[in-house]
Amino acid sequence: MVQGKTKGLQTKASSSRQAAKAAANPKKGKRYVPPKKTALVKQASMRQSLTAKINKSIEQQMVSAASAGKLTIMKNTADVEPPKTSGGKGSKS
Numbered sequence: 001m002v003q004g005k006t007k008g009l010q011t012k013a014s015s016s017r018q019a020a021k022a023a024a025n026p027k028k029g030k031r032y033v034p035p036k037k038t039a040l041v042k043q044a045s046m047r048q049s050l051t052a053k054i055n056k057s058i059e060q061q062m063v064s065a066a067s068a069g070k071l072t073i074m075k076n077t078a079d080v081e082p083p084k085t086s087g088g089k090g091s092k093s
Helices: 016-024 038-068 074-079
Strands: none
Touching: none
């Protein structure tokens, strides 16, 4: 037997299919690099917590609006014309 050869250990050919698939469908959106400076890290965590609080309050408002009555699509309510006023200050068209 020749030295340096291993009988049972054969390296698996690296599949280029996975790399091609990843290159074909890149992820959408900006690439996010986390901040390294302590002030920026603190600012980023503050922004993240504020965003979470704002989203939670918006969701709670939507739940309360949904539980109040029948859900309507806003486009349908916009199709109904409001009663016209006779030349008041409010007409800007």
